[in-house]
Amino acid sequence: MTALRPEREDLYGGTPYEPPIDEETVALRIPPPESVFGGEPMTASDAPAASSVTGTTPGGRAARRKAAKRRHGRHGGAPEATRQPEGQEGHEERDARPLSRVEARRQARARKPSAAVVASRAVGEVFITTGVLMLLFVTYQLWWTNVRAHAQADKEASSLQDDWANGKRNPGTFSPGQGFALLHIPKLDVVVPIAEGISNKKVLDKGMVGHYGEDPLKTAMPDAKTGNFGLAGHRNTHGEPFRYINRLQPGDAIVVETQDEYYVYKMASMLPVTAPSNVSVLDPVPKDSGFTGPGRYITLTTCTPEFTSKYRLIVWGKMVEERPRSKGKPDALVE
Incomplete structure (x- = not known):
């Protein structure tokens, strides 16, 4: 307020507080503390009550500064409650400082x-x-060999x-590996070349069926008046033309x-399991076939069980x- 106002007594009936006048100078001086009620001057008797109401700390400017530092931290920093513990600060300081060579x-x-960890890692890498x-090998055997054999x-x-259409191949004796006929098994949807010999x-x-045409397992050709036309083929991998011959029924x-003829056979009997050394199944009158005399027969041989070559399956x-x-x-x- 800029207007004059009468002096009032303080709240407690005393005389208004007036600071002592500096006898040496009339320069600027610290204004007297105001009352908590309307900004009126506060008497000396009011000081304790005001400090208890406003929360100010008695004891002068130095005491207030100390109290402010305790509440807000030095240089206006975060309150002490938000500061990190002294032990943690020391730990961070130790982490921040550069390490010595020994450390x-x-x-x-x-x-x-x-060494144990290194060894376990090495063993694990070997296993992987x-x-x-092994996975690549199985993929090659079960998939890629079939793809390549079917193409061949x-x-x-x-x-x-x-060649048949152009008359380039004539019936007769064929060299090993030379194709000379086609085998059809309609029930199994098989159409595969027949080549001379049983070389893998x-x-x-190469995905073909081989004719037993060489001694000591030489068998007749289809055009023979009597005899047993013996064939071998893979049951698994490499085209697997004989995989499902066990499904044939009488x-x-x-x-x-062939180039000039069709020879039609009817499935007659099967030998599910026999030893690989049982070559009697290729005789002109095959043993265990059920045939009782000479005739024109065909014999299909392959491995069994599947994915092994322990025994032979005969049709x-x-x-x-x-x-x-x-x-x-x-x-x-x-x-």
């Missing part, structure tokens, strides 16, 4: 894995690598049919197509029709 070496040795290699067999079948590298691994057709058939190609396909091949 750095000690920490490096502590981080270095032990071995597992990956299809190529040979196409080449064989083209030259014949069977009466199912097995057809051999026999008997010729029921010989049909010239000029008369068209036999009924067994007509859809």
